[in-house]
Amino acid sequence: MSALQLSHEELINVYRTMRTIRRFEERVMEEMGTGDIPGNTHLYAGQEASAVGVCLQLRDDDYISSTHRGHGHSIAKGVDIDGMM
Numbered sequence: 001m002s003a004l005q006l007s008h009e010e011l012i013n014v015y016r017t018m019r020t021i022r023r024f025e026e027r028v029m030e031e032m033g034t035g036d037i038p039g040n041t042h043l044y045a046g047q048e049a050s051a052v053g054v055c056l057q058l059r060d061d062d063y064i065s066s067t068h069r070g071h072g073h074s075i076a077k078g079v080d081i082d083g084m085m
Helices: 008-034 048-056 071-077
Strands: none
Touching: 008 048, 008 071, 048 071
């Protein structure tokens, strides 16, 4: 499916998902900086389009597996963001 095949509404949803991923990553970075989230993380910022583009092609019953930068893929697949945070 190319961008030319997406409706205006679908393109808006793609953009919103990319923005959601970026904002989630910004929030993780903020909370890591204050110590509210302990440990270490590998941020997904800058790679939002990759996750959204790939997950756009998946069915609802498809599974994904990711590595240490899985936030973007999980959000693009529709995870409960509050639960993940």
